[in-house]
Amino acid sequence: MKQLPIIQVLPDLKNILSSTRAAVLIAEPGAGKTTGTPPAFLDEPWMAGKSILMLEPRRLAARSAATYMASCLGESVGQTVGYRMRNDTKVGKNTRIVVVTEGVLTRMLQSDPSLGDVGLVIFDEFHERSLHADLGLALALEAQAVLRDDLRILIMSATLDSDRVSAMLGEAPVVDCPGRTYPVETIYVPTTGNLLIEKTAAAAVKRALVEQPGDVLVFLPGEREIRRTQSELEHGNLPDGIVLRPLYGQLPQAMQDSAVAPSINGERKVVLATSIAETSLTIEGVRTVIDTGLRRTQVFSPRTGMPSLTTVPVSKASADQRRGRAGRTAPGVCYRLWSQEEHNRLSDDNVPEIMETDLAQLVLELALWGVRDPAALSWLDAPPAAPYAQGTALLSQLGALDAGGAITPHGRSMAAL
Template structure:
């Protein structure tokens, strides 16, 4: 067996298994992580149990299992096993199991002790898929609480060892160099005057013509591959074959793309980032990098994904180029400038921070702990986590306390996405025809394929029924339900099955043809030429968020609302809604039947309770804004002083007081005083000062009045108002003569807040504004004194104002007194 770079660290790694709970292995593509290391552990490490090798992609898992089994001169299923969704090849002899990510999660959920497993190897962990992060978090929890003898080996081509080493401080860190030949880089920014696909094809053809060997062309997605493939057909050199490679191809097409070219021939493979690290394609010495990738961004509020095309990271660009130097000296053409390469972000954002967490949330809840209790490399964002839990509650899989319901207990056994599993569990007692249709729909829903011209769900289901991957998936689900899968669809039940998967995407037509509003409150657009666009109600089965406004539907089915009411009455809610009609200046009330944000039926309410009237007036305030209330000087002053107390960090227990906070808490502070009112005019006459005082409470109001009073007493004994602004110091405007004898700047809140003194002339015009009164008396007062003696000779302008008696009088009256 030829030497590989990984061989240099295998002895240290095997020794490390005895002493370290985790091992972090950084090795570039081609070093032998996936192909040499499992066999070395199998042959050299004294392991009592199995080795589980986790692969992020199905294609890579199949390829690696085939390679390992071939090395042992055995078929898959003996020493080397393979487990993927819908495909299991293992036996009592199996010592190494190559599994995909969802499978490892299910193994952990089924058997948290992982009996019979000694080592879990996480391959290509730098891709940081949701399942990889989840599987690592669950494995660490298992290791900490149940299996201190379990060993974890985390491997990556571009592993951020610093971040992961901090995350796993007890881990052994190993690094090996790759086996790579020199790579020559070429930069060719594409012209903006030509269609993108055409420009990519032309640049690629020129590059291929100048260099020998097979080539990889990295493109951002399936659509781009399709366009560039069309632009290249018939234009390649006579000795070159054209292939596509992405996760949606059938197995035979994928194998054709990665197989070595026939003798005397070479190949050009158009690929997504699937070929960056996890696959080895024989004969590649040319790489063409478009510098783009397609990323999924999840919108937590609507539950809809947005697919965006973005520049790749520098780490990805380096990985792509590395494919050219595996066998001999290679060439890399980057279809962007060297300056652009230097400006690329260093590393990608982890999927756990930007993707849908519904499946992850269900797995964490099934594991039986709080999300914060697990050891995450990146903690799931709170907003996305809460949205996922809300969705699971809507599907009926968890209750309001985030515990699994009976439906959820059954759904987690079905190895489908939460949406599809919820649907299957709901209809499990139906007849075989319904369950078969449900299995085909669930198989499609987990990986929608909508490449046909029709938006109709039935057409798209019938199209995928001839694909082996979908057949295997549907067959696997049918076995889990205990039925024999039929090759026909029950078209009558299909809309209701779809409604069970996507209740939040049931949609009603709104105005223009092709525009609908979904139950989640989000708009969606269909092709206006499609027959579905004329239906009153539909279920949107595949949708992608738009750049700005409505989302775009790629699959849908017409729905009978009457049938939905019969099958899922629990989806409907009765509401009595009271709203303010600003045009009419009155309250409008109606009884509504709602499905999420959709109003299916409404009728007027003629009689309103006092509570409904109060709520209607509060709704009017929300519409009009908080400033439309009757803010008199007293109430406005109290509110401003309270906001100042918060802005200046005073220790006074006040509620949040921004305009948005006041609107959000109307039910708390304003509602008790609106009870019994029915007209806006009555609300407009309400004095808000006692309302705020009641909300703050007597003790807090007294504390606020003491710390930040409305008025302050000056040396003459007069009381003058203070002007408050949260962004500035409080201001006291007073004639200068009344501040004689005040040596220092007055303060509030036990000296914590200095007052800004606005010293006025006898005519009331500002002479000086200061927060350093002592400094003013000793300094620039002399200039003011000199000028004011000439302008106001009848008034006192003493030489020592800090120690002079204050006065409201002129010089003559002051002397007489």
């Protein structure tokens, strides 16, 4: 922990949060922000008798971060450091750092808007801009303004428009931290449009195993492509000692842990992953990244009134995050399965989920909070009017909202469920 770059900026961050209520930390990959920042605040005077909540966008990252922080303290998870996520909680009576996933933070705020025993809320990897992260921040900011003027909020990210976030937080101070990454060579491998993704990915894996040392991390858009690529490789006469490890959100915990763990007995590991491996995780041994340049996202269709999963190109920011996975522990190589010209045409950032997903859930949560007009809260990107109105109409039809837009007992049951 002492060698992590984050150690250099923690004194500044402590000084800022001792006198202000919000801050932004921009820390490059490898800085150690996720596991190095929360423990540093435990002994601050304003944290006396209070705990820290840290929001992680993914379950695997939340569990890994809690486990690592606990090990640095010489403890097991559930003592000083614990976590809460759906159907999996490890906290104890002495737990002071709780890593939570996004839906859990929303529920905690709804059940206790003042977050009475919490001194600091950390939003990690905020650049991912999930709906629950935006909602959680909006609710936390109102709780801070109305109920808890002593509550601190810290936004952390490697890639984020710090000026916009700072302005939203009332011109909160921004702290920059260098990372600790090794050089990564980028190789563009354009593919023809008529080849199936599993075939191009499998061909790139075989090439990388010949040309590069170490383990390989392959980014694919979803579980379906992972299974097909795995099958393609299993029938492709791989060299001896190669093990294939899938990694996606619905995979059992033991299999996720196996994908992240270091290789053993001289084996070389090929991890076939979704965007779950893009941030907050260091997969030991990875020296090569193969990026298909695709991600799967949920997009709301006003025409059908339903959301659907859509495969779209990644942004430049996501591509850079993925590329950086190859340089976490040693110099590496990233094979991008597209051309330099195609890369230049990518958008700079992913579209925030709040701008393209079904907003019925957001409408329901705000109604439970007591808000009918989202403009009453602070947003980095305000919910679009048309999808918000459509979500309101749907909830009214379902009996979750009354004629005035207030939540009904049935709506409260829906939110609880």
